[in-house]
Amino acid sequence: MAEHAVVVAGGGPTGLMLAGELALAGVDVAIVERRASQKLPGSRAGGLHSRTIEVLDQRGIADRFLSEGQVVQVAAFGGTTLDISDFPTRHPYGLGLWQDHIERILAGWVDELEVPIYRGREVTGLAQDDTGVDVELSDGLALRADYLVGCDGGRSLVRKAAGIEFPGWEPTTSALLAEVEMAEEPELGIRRTPSGIHSLGKVEYEIRDGEVVYGEGGTVRVMVTEAHAGTTSEPTLSELSEGLIAVYGTDYGIHSPTWITRFTDMTRQAAAYRDRRVLLAGDAAHVHSPVGGQGLNIGVQDAVNLGWKLAQVVHRMAPESLLDTYHAERHPVAARVLRNTMAQVALMRPDDRIEALRDTVSELLSMDEPRKRFAAMMSGLDIHYDLGEGHPLLGRRMPDLDLVTPGGTVRVFTLLHAARPVLLNLGKPWGFDISRWADRVSAIEAEYAGEWELPALGQVAAPAAVLIRPDGYVAWVGDGTDAGLPDALTTWFGPVS
Numbered sequence: 001m002a003e004h005a006v007v008v009a010g011g012g013p014t015g016l017m018l019a020g021e022l023a024l025a026g027v028d029v030a031i032v033e034r035r036a037s038q039k040l041p042g043s044r045a046g047g048l049h050s051r052t053i054e055v056l057d058q059r060g061i062a063d064r065f066l067s068e069g070q071v072v073q074v075a076a077f078g079g080t081t082l083d084i085s086d087f088p089t090r091h092p093y094g095l096g097l098w099q100d101h102i103e104r105i106l107a108g109w110v111d112e113l114e115v116p117i118y119r120g121r122e123v124t125g126l127a128q129d130d131t132g133v134d135v136e137l138s139d140g141l142a143l144r145a146d147y148l149v150g151c152d153g154g155r156s157l158v159r160k161a162a163g164i165e166f167p168g169w170e171p172t173t174s175a176l177l178a179e180v181e182m183a184e185e186p187e188l189g190i191r192r193t194p195s196g197i198h199s200l201g202k203v204e205y206e207i208r209d210g211e212v213v214y215g216e217g218g219t220v221r222v223m224v225t226e227a228h229a230g231t232t233s234e235p236t237l238s239e240l241s242e243g244l245i246a247v248y249g250t251d252y253g254i255h256s257p258t259w260i261t262r263f264t265d266m267t268r269q270a271a272a273y274r275d276r277r278v279l280l281a282g283d284a285a286h287v288h289s290p291v292g293g294q295g296l297n298i299g300v301q302d303a304v305n306l307g308w309k310l311a312q313v314v315h316r317m318a319p320e321s322l323l324d325t326y327h328a329e330r331h332p333v334a335a336r337v338l339r340n341t342m343a344q345v346a347l348m349r350p351d352d353r354i355e356a357l358r359d360t361v362s363e364l365l366s367m368d369e370p371r372k373r374f375a376a377m378m379s380g381l382d383i384h385y386d387l388g389e390g391h392p393l394l395g396r397r398m399p400d401l402d403l404v405t406p407g408g409t410v411r412v413f414t415l416l417h418a419a420r421p422v423l424l425n426l427g428k429p430w431g432f433d434i435s436r437w438a439d440r441v442s443a444i445e446a447e448y449a450g451e452w453e454l455p456a457l458g459q460v461a462a463p464a465a466v467l468i469r470p471d472g473y474v475a476w477v478g479d480g481t482d483a484g485l486p487d488a489l490t491t492w493f494g495p496v497s
Ligand SMILES: Cc1cc2nc3c(=O)[nH]c(=O)nc-3n(C[C@H](O)[C@H](O)[C@H](O)COP(=O)(O)OP(=O)(O)OC[C@H]3O[C@@H](n4cnc5c(N)ncnc54)[C@H](O)[C@@H]3O)c2cc1C
Pocket: 009, 010, 011, 012, 013, 014, 015, 032, 033, 034, 035, 044, 045, 046, 047, 048, 099, 121, 122, 123, 124, 151, 152, 153, 154, 156, 157, 158, 177, 263, 281, 282, 283, 284, 290, 292, 293, 294, 295, 296, 297, 298, 299
């Protein structure tokens, strides 16, 4: 029986990111992935939001994605685009890049980190005891792990086998999504009819002056809202053709589909993200309508929240209770995404009164304050983990400042590349003895003379010191003394003797 400290079920975006985080922390981790190769049959998610780009930047890999995608304002609510170009981030935009490419780039990173992937086989069962989890695979192989993380998508076998409830709401709307060739050049763009929203676009596109520009010919991405929700059979080309004719009066001579799928606004969330030695992340923990393009993003960010915590527990540096903070922090984030997608689906309904409401919301969102609030939510830049009362930075993302250190100018995110915590002293030298945590925390003396500005919140007072977790969130803010620092170090990075 092969043994690993952590087995990750599913090598989609969430599983790949988690495996990378664990490998960076020196954990023996392996992925089990059903697909024989990383290739996805269709395009699926369309890109990344600002906070996800930041998270990748914290590991020094954002450029790999930026160099292949199209920078564009993607944050939107209920169809209203929310420009974040004035936001205090190095990445005040989103990135148009199909999921296939996102996964390929992530898989390349995971490969460099030498994570083994058991490909072309599934996790079919699990049994956990006090010391670990037996993981059963479809080819008869058995694995033993200290921890198993289900990153195996919305139909998660791990979630079901662990007996974790998945409460939520049944679908109210359903759409066919496909990539096809067309004999005729279609009318591209969005169309609204009494049955809902439909769209025709191309898989290949460029962004010029903020606008999507398509070339001649090429694969067409079709989205047609169905008359009723609830069909569960595999969608066919003739159903798609009928759907197109009902909306456009023609099917434009569709042929050669490479991908036809059906998606709904089913909205569900795991009641618990952890059952002893089994954890859930990504779509395995939450599913919702794709409106707003948030699913992949919060899955990747679940992974970055969990990775360093699980690594410390595996290395026996921190107690198992640290894993409970994963649910405590990430469950509310996805719950809010579930709510905002439900609100957006309701706003998109084909009804004259709803259209009037949509126009009203759009007008509100054109005002500066609401735009900033909603844009910060949709781009993931406003995430605030509840770490108690205190300075506004506490529990929020650390900005990527240019710091002056004795060794030269350095960006905060560069300090996070190794996924280790950083204690940044920005005030006078204070003589705090970090030596007991020196094996796990990097202490840096730095100067920063600029302003401190947080998305949606605006300017905040400059802190004298900050303790930054490997996921880039601030765990402690100093006022010039070390009050509370030993407690924060112990809470997040384990007790020392
Ligand atoms: C039409 C559409 C558009 C979308 N647009 C966006 C968007 O613009 N932005 C965005 O952020 N999100 C978007 N999403 C959502 C996004 O695709 C998902 O949230 C994302 O793929 C979740 O990643 P994941 O790794 O958690 O799960 P998945 O991508 O589902 O990956 C799960 C992996 O586990 C494997 N697997 C499953 N079961 C097993 C098993 N038993 N054993 C081993 N392996 C297994 C699967 O093969 C798969 O590789 C969209 C989704 C759809 C359907």
